[in-house]
Amino acid sequence: MARNSDRAGEPPPPPDPLPVAVVDSHCHLDLMDTEVDAAIAAAVAVGVTRAVTVGVDLPTSRWQADVADAHPELYAAVAIHPNEAAHGVSEETFAAITELARRDKVRAIGETGLDYFRTPPEAHAVQQESFRRHIAIAKETGRALMIHDRDAHEDTLRILAEEGAPDTVVFHAFSGDAEMAKVCADAGYVMSFAGNVTFKNAANLREAAAVAPAELLLVETDAPFLTPVPWRGRPGGPYLIPLTLRVLAETRGVGVAELGASIAANAERVFGPW
Structure with missing residues (x-):
């Protein structure tokens, strides 16, 4: 379907509600053109009752932590995004x-x-060092490690192996193919699929989603980015999880309620009970 470019700035209408409650495992509530309370209410109305809101630098990480403290539906993730880390990260920031x-x-x-x-080769070493430091922080604090991996599968997996992965590793907006999904599955890494799994040109992601073990599967929006079809190109929100979840269920040949319940249990295992 077309990207609805004539209405690209408008949020999509709400999808049909899910039959079970699920979690948006990765969104950026600070980047949405919607008040937090309104974004939560819209999500809850369609069965997305919980969300993890994610930082990309120190100020946004503080914002996520504070907003999670103020809302029982939210947890937070904190870190320096690799594209930010490519410019260098101070000891004070770590x-x-x-x-x-x-x-x-x-x-x-x-x-x-x-x-x-987005990072030129001359900045790869700095980015890799930041990744290693974040792995250490995850292990020190007992938190899940939430990975952004774009065009860097080999080095991402290598560094995890070299450093020793934390107990829980999540590949956010999983971008590998079926073979990488099998590698992640063998390592016990969780794979979180975003709205881009619904894109017409994303057959490789659907193939990966089909082979990922049910117990290692999460769903996310990365909102306001990666809005699923038929609204690709419009601003997203946690309330659009049902569109992605239904594509995942169809891809895997299972019912929406069955997959949703499994993913909800996985989210609680990864992030803890709400």
Whole structure:
């Protein structure tokens, strides 16, 4: 379907509600053109009763931690995004992220990882060092590690192996193919699929989603980004999880309620009970 470019600035209408309650495992509520309370209410109305809101630098990480403290439906993730880390990260910033990670409502270190799409080769070493430091923070604080991996599969997996992965690793907006999904499954890494799994040109993601073990599967929006079809190109929100979840269920040949219940249980295992 077309991207609805004539109405690209408008949020899509709400989808049909889900038959079970699920979690949006990765969104950026600070980047949405919607008040937090309204975004939560819209999500709850369609069965998305919980969400993890994610930082990309120190100020946004503090914002996520504070907003999670104020809303029982939310948990937070804190980190320096790899594209930010490519410019260098101070010791004071790593210390501040570690301190934030110890707060009760912060349940993941993310998003961290590698992004070779936007980072030139001369900055890869700096980005890799930041990733290693975030792995250490996740292990020190007992939090899940939430990975951003773009065009950097080999190095991401290598560094995880070299450093020793934390107990819980989540590949946010999973971008690999079926073979990488099998590698992640063998390592026990969780794969979180976003709205881009619904895109027409994303057969590789659907193939990965089909082979990912049910117990290692999450769903997310990455809102306001990666809005699923038929609204690709419009601003997204956690309330659009049902569109992605239904495509995942169809891809895997299971019922929406069955998959939703499994994903909800996985989210509680990864982030803890709400």
